Amino acid sequence: MKTLFLDRDGVINRERPGDYVKTRAEFIFLPGVLEALAILNKHFDRIFIVSNQRGVGKGIMTRETLDDIHAWMLQEINAAGGRIDKIYVCTDINDHSFHRKPNTGMALQAANDFPEVILTESIMVGNSLSDMEFGKNADMQTVLVGDKYAEKNVPLADYFFKDLLAFAQHL
Secondary structure, three states: OEEEEEEEEEEOOOOOOOOOOOOOOOOOEEEOOHHHHHHEEEEEEEEEEEEEOOHHOOOOOHHHHHHHHHHHHHHHHOOOOOOOEEEEOOOOOOOOOOOOOOOOOHHHHHHHHHOOOHHHHHHEEEOOHHHHHHHHHHOOEEEEEEOOOOOOOOOOEEEEEOOOHHHHHHO
């Protein structure tokens, strides 16, 4: 069972440094992401999003608003031929929360919800060190995307690609 775990902000949509995506209007797909997800749909049996969403825990936005943004996002992904099987979010503000990346709660929840998922045969794609740590903590291969790090030699990253589309095209 080939499984792909994706971070959201900075991988699927444009990050808002020092802020949160609080509305549909603020959610902007990164270039090539919809095409990438259509390609990835053909290569993976399961695709999940795992995302820390502290803005909900801080009361900056509601869970209902987050769910609305995600429903719209999924509609756009599906219309472009992509697929996300489930979205896991951690809204906790405590860094030590079991479900908050880099802790493994969301990966273990996915493996529990979908028993066919084998974490050691899974790939985590993210744009941060926390995402790479999460992947390694859950015994996954890790792929770092984006330009957040000037130095591309990130020891926790097994692979580096400029974006999700470059990763998808590489498969």
